[in-house]
Amino acid sequence: MSTATFVLAATSSEVLNVIAAFAGGLFIAGALVFAVVFGMRVRDRELPRPRPEDQPHLPLTGPIHEIREMREPDEVPVPADKRERLMPYQLHASGTRRGKDQVRKRWLPGSSGSFGSGGIGHT
Template sequence: MDAILTDIAWFLVVGIAVAGFLIGMFWLGRRVRDKEPEPPTAESQPHLPNGGAVHEVREEREPVEIPEPGLRPHDMQGYGNFGSTRAHDQEEVRRRKEREQGQSGGFGSGGPSS
């Protein structure tokens, strides 16, 4: 009978300790949360510009030959650009597209067969 009462007492002690630990953690979390700043209001959020949404810009770039031994750090212009330059004459880009159309007739590409 003493063994059963001892087991019940240990069960109660451990249960009370776990419950006290959980209550303490909730209390600590509440204190930390009270010190945090308030959530932002709707007025403080970013708004669309007066002109509406900003759209992406597509532009053609002139190809640049990559040297055989590979690029040296001073050859690169920006991160991963490999020295490419912006196409200055959009008419030239349009002519190049017309000239290159129909020359890539690989299987399944929809181009003319050769």
């Protein structure tokens, strides 16, 4: 193989690499343009965005504040035949009731640590 043939082969390889890179870039750019056009068409078919007057407003009485209360669990009724399943209509409307003692229980230092380990809570 002569030197001229080697230089020609190397040059044609480089030209092919440049052409392949350019074609790949064109393909990626075309895919991005297609994605943007497709997204615009999908957005045009969607329902219109809600207007500011369609948004919820505060009630006339003002904001509603949080109510805290201590709850106690209701007893689950036992079916007459203990082998039967308890059906949803046999339960109360609410699973808990308002507790008689409304004082919030606090953690006391020196009592059980995290997850009931009985430790002092730190190492």
